Amino acid sequence: MTDPAPTTNPRDRSDTSQRMAKSASSPRTSRSARRTRTGRRSPLASVALLVIGLMATGGAYAAFTSAASAEDNGSANIADADAKNGEKLFQANCATCHGTNGEGTNQAPTLLGVGAASVDFQVGTGRMPMAVQGPQAERKPPQFTDAQVKDLAAYVASLAPGPEIPADEYLTGKGDVTEGAELFRINCAMCHNVSGAGGALTEGKFAPSLKGVSAAHIYEAMLTGPQNMPVFNDQNISPEDKANVIAYLTYLDDHASPGGLDLGDLGPVSEGLFVWIFALGSIVAITVWLTAKSN
Amino acid sequence: MSTTTAPAPNEQATRGTRFTSWAANYVDERTSMSGLVKELGRKIFPDHWSFMLGEVALYSFVVILLSGSFLTFFFQASMAEVEYDGSYVPLKGLEMSAAMQSTLNISFDLRGGLLIRQIHHWAALLFVASIGLHMLRVFFTGAFRKPREVNWLVGFLLFVLAMAEGFTGYSLPDDLLSGNGLRIIDGMVKGVPFFGTWISYLLFGGEFPGTQIVGRLYTLHILLLPAILVALLGVHMLLLIVNKHTQFAGPGRTNDNVVGSPIMPVFAAKAGGFFFIVFGVIALVAATVTINPIWAYGPYDPSPVSAGTQPDWYIGFADGALRLIPPGWELMLGPYTLSLNILVPILVLLVFLAVVAVYPFVEAWITNDKREHHIADRPRNAPTRTAIGAAGVTFYAGLWSAASSDLIATHFKLSIESVTHVIQAVTILGPIVAFFVTKRICLALQKKDREIALHGFESGRIVRLPGGEYIEVHEQLSEYERWRLVSFEEYHPVMVRPDARGRITQRAKLRASLSSWFFEDRIAPVTQKELESSSHGHH
Numbered sequence: 001m002t003d004p005a006p007t008t009n010p011r012d013r014s015d016t017s018q019r020m021a022k023s024a025s026s027p028r029t030s031r032s033a034r035r036t037r038t039g040r041r042s043p044l045a046s047v048a049l050l051v052i053g054l055m056a057t058g059g060a061y062a063a064f065t066s067a068a069s070a071e072d073n074g075s076a077n078i079a080d081a082d083a084k085n086g087e088k089l090f091q092a093n094c095a096t097c098h099g100t101n102g103e104g105t106n107q108a109p110t111l112l113g114v115g116a117a118s119v120d121f122q123v124g125t126g127r128m129p130m131a132v133q134g135p136q137a138e139r140k141p142p143q144f145t146d147a148q149v150k151d152l153a154a155y156v157a158s159l160a161p162g163p164e165i166p167a168d169e170y171l172t173g174k175g176d177v178t179e180g181a182e183l184f185r186i187n188c189a190m191c192h193n194v195s196g197a198g199g200a201l202t203e204g205k206f207a208p209s210l211k212g213v214s215a216a217h218i219y220e221a222m223l224t225g226p227q228n229m230p231v232f233n234d235q236n237i238s239p240e241d242k243a244n245v246i247a248y249l250t251y252l253d254d255h256a257s258p259g260g261l262d263l264g265d266l267g268p269v270s271e272g273l274f275v276w277i278f279a280l281g282s283i284v285a286i287t288v289w290l291t292a293k294s295n
Numbered sequence: 296m297s298t299t300t301a302p303a304p305n306e307q308a309t310r311g312t313r314f315t316s317w318a319a320n321y322v323d324e325r326t327s328m329s330g331l332v333k334e335l336g337r338k339i340f341p342d343h344w345s346f347m348l349g350e351v352a353l354y355s356f357v358v359i360l361l362s363g364s365f366l367t368f369f370f371q372a373s374m375a376e377v378e379y380d381g382s383y384v385p386l387k388g389l390e391m392s393a394a395m396q397s398t399l400n401i402s403f404d405l406r407g408g409l410l411i412r413q414i415h416h417w418a419a420l421l422f423v424a425s426i427g428l429h430m431l432r433v434f435f436t437g438a439f440r441k442p443r444e445v446n447w448l449v450g451f452l453l454f455v456l457a458m459a460e461g462f463t464g465y466s467l468p469d470d471l472l473s474g475n476g477l478r479i480i481d482g483m484v485k486g487v488p489f490f491g492t493w494i495s496y497l498l499f500g501g502e503f504p505g506t507q508i509v510g511r512l513y514t515l516h517i518l519l520l521p522a523i524l525v526a527l528l529g530v531h532m533l534l535l536i537v538n539k540h541t542q543f544a545g546p547g548r549t550n551d552n553v554v555g556s557p558i559m560p561v562f563a564a565k566a567g568g569f570f571f572i573v574f575g576v577i578a579l580v581a582a583t584v585t586i587n588p589i590w591a592y593g594p595y596d597p598s599p600v601s602a603g604t605q606p607d608w609y610i611g612f613a614d615g616a617l618r619l620i621p622p623g624w625e626l627m628l629g630p631y632t633l634s635l636n637i638l639v640p641i642l643v644l645l646v647f648l649a650v651v652a653v654y655p656f657v658e659a660w661i662t663n664d665k666r667e668h669h670i671a672d673r674p675r676n677a678p679t680r681t682a683i684g685a686a687g688v689t690f691y692a693g694l695w696s697a698a699s700s701d702l703i704a705t706h707f708k709l710s711i712e713s714v715t716h717v718i719q720a721v722t723i724l725g726p727i728v729a730f731f732v733t734k735r736i737c738l739a740l741q742k743k744d745r746e747i748a749l750h751g752f753e754s755g756r757i758v759r760l761p762g763g764e765y766i767e768v769h770e771q772l773s774e775y776e777r778w779r780l781v782s783f784e785e786y787h788p789v790m791v792r793p794d795a796r797g798r799i800t801q802r803a804k805l806r807a808s809l810s811s812w813f814f815e816d817r818i819a820p821v822t823q824k825e826l827e828s829s830s831h832g833h834h
């Protein structure tokens with residue numbers, strides 16, 4: 001039962017952005033009633049036991065998730081960046097599309113005013129330099145070292161002011177997880193799915209999976225709104241709340257599904273396929289075996 | 296057994312046996328149940344794997360009942376606002392309904408709760424899936440023919456009830472996913488001309504989502520629907536016993552007997568074991584694979600919608616039908632909007648289900664076949680029926696895959712528009728193609744069977760004759776194997792005949808033309824004469 005708004009239907013896209021604007025203009029900073037946790041028994045213990053039990057049977061799970069763990073967390077510092085070097089890199093790698101002064105060409109938009117954050121996101125996630133023409137530039141292994149990315153960012157930022165690379169204090173992955181989860185469901189889940197598994201947009205575009213994306217890149221994605229993603233500026237979602245969103249996504253990365261294998265977090269479709277192929281499939285195999293003539 | 300020779304009655308019987316025989320007598324004298332038990336005990340169950348699919352459905356239903364009863368002790372069907380204070384960190388302190396809170400508590404703060412929840416949900420998915428497969432088996436083997444048409448209808452109702460049970464259950468936790476599902480239902484109801492809005496208000500006790508719906512669905516889910524389901528299940532089993540089981544043709548298996556194991560004790564033992572196998576598979580899946588992670592969806596709130604919001608698989612075909620309608624199917628009638636984009640899919644689904652329900656009667660009418668049938672058809676031997684079935688399956692599959700169009704698009708790197716267009720084409724043209732292809736395949740298989748029955752199969756052994764010629768040796772089938780291939784009935788199209796008053800009615804003409812469409816292409820079964828003459832030729 002998909003609400004076709006974000007995915008299927010072009011005419012509904014305006015609706016999506018309206019909703020977005022709505023939730024953005026009245027940022028749902030969340031619930032009124034919110035007490036601090038007091039007097040808890042230790043329910044976590046029994047949950048932990050249950051989880052361990054399920055996990056033990058679930059076996060190979062860990063192997064799947066740990067492969068997708070987070071990448072480097074922007075260790076190079078923008079303050080040490082060398083815009084001169086950045087300019088050289090830019091002329092060699094970016095100017096053909098973005099113009100010698102980043103003014104844009106008919107192949108690519110201008111980079112004046114996109115800021116260091118946008119460059120750090122686009123180049124740091126490997127989207128830029130763009131390789132193939134497709135519905136959207138996709139994440140790929142980054143072509144530059146972290147220091148070079150920062151140099152490029154410093155150069156582009158020197159052309160015209162724009163959003164800066166976020167301060168480390170917001171990138172710790174710590175914060176109010178409940179708040180972050182709520183914000184995520186309201187602002188992001190319609191494209192990225194509640195578990196951050198990703199989802200389809202129109203014309204072959206898609207919102208990618210957010211598993212294992214670094215804190216800095218999450219922050220910058222919100223701040224700069226790459227391609228079809230809306231911009232969530234500091235009025236829509238404050239830097240603290242951005243940190244909370246990051247905290248929630250980090251929580252998801254760190255905690256495997258309490259129920260066992262998550263089947264890609266794709267919801268009922270993968271559950272349905274699983275029940276037909278594996279559950280019913282194995283039962284049918286057993287019936288065939290049980291009724292086979294012994295010979 | 297040897298005791299029969301030396302009766303020595305009372306002294307040898309121990310206290311225990313005396314008690315059991317007294318009790319058995321006591322019950323029998325008051326209920327005359329022994330006849331029934333004897334009848335039941337001697338009921339024969341043939342052994343082909345596909346005859347066990349109904350059992351799978353039955354056993355998963357038992358698992359559902361057991362796990363569901365457990366869940367009712369802890370679930371609160373209330374939409375009262377509470378604050379979550381359980382142990383799942385990312386929801387802590389959030390306002391939510393008591394239904395959601397209690398489901399979370401079952402999942403995180405009740406020992407074994409999550410496992411039982413997952414068993415319940417997986418078993419539900421398996422229940423409907425096995426019913427579906429069971430129905431396909433019954434359809435393709437023609438086991439719905441007289442005298443079993445009524446039981447087909449009962450089974451169909453069970454299928455619909457199972458889907459209703461599933462959907463009401465899916466809606467109970469009051470998480471984002473179930474709320475979105477209900478929102479769609481609300482939209483569909485509101486699309487009904489004139490009454491839609493009123494029905495919706497009635498259903499939800501006010502404007503959607505209201506504060507009533509979870510309680511109402513709960514009553515349906517644990518009381519009304521299961522009661523009807525169990526009753527119909529009883530009827531289904533009773534009719535099964537009365538009608539006896541169908542069987543595939545084989546030596547000694549005729550239209551008048553059933554060959555297999557009697558229920559008591561062989562089949563009962565087997566069935567008992569099989570129950571635990573089914574239960575075991577469900578438990579294994581439930582212990583290792585997450586289902587419906589409501590903690591990720593969070594409490595229902597009308598504003599957010601997640602990407603990848605789908606119903607459970609058995610409602611997928613309805614969701615898919617909605618998605619396949621091209622944009623802009625709305626008619627303005629003065630101040631009213633006629634939402635064809637909702638009405639058309641609803642109608643298509645109802646017609647589809649109705650066709651499934653009445654198919655046995657339609658086929659019986661077309662073929663004018665009033666005999667009883669206890670031998671299951673091999674699908675190839677009823678090419679037109681098999682082709683109709685294949686067309687139906689293709690249509691259903693089209694609708695079904697449309698429900699996951701967004702995931703197909705992202706996973707195969709396609710655009711959602713082209714995926715939708717391809718599925719639209721498949722859903723409309725696919726059944727036609729499937730019909731003709733299946734029919735040809737069936738006829739070809741029949742021809743091959745005929746060939747093999749008459750001339751044996753190629754053994755792969757090449758012999759060089761004295762003259763230098765090479766031939767491949769054909770081996771004859773054994774009597775047993777041949778039986779399977781040659782024993783099926785041949786049908787002929789119904790002729791147009793004048794009725795008692797000497798008139799040819801429109802009805803008769805329609806039937807004749809449908810019947811000749813049904814049987815126009817056919818391969819005659821091998822006759823005894825042909826067999827004899829061919830075996831003479833070979834020796």
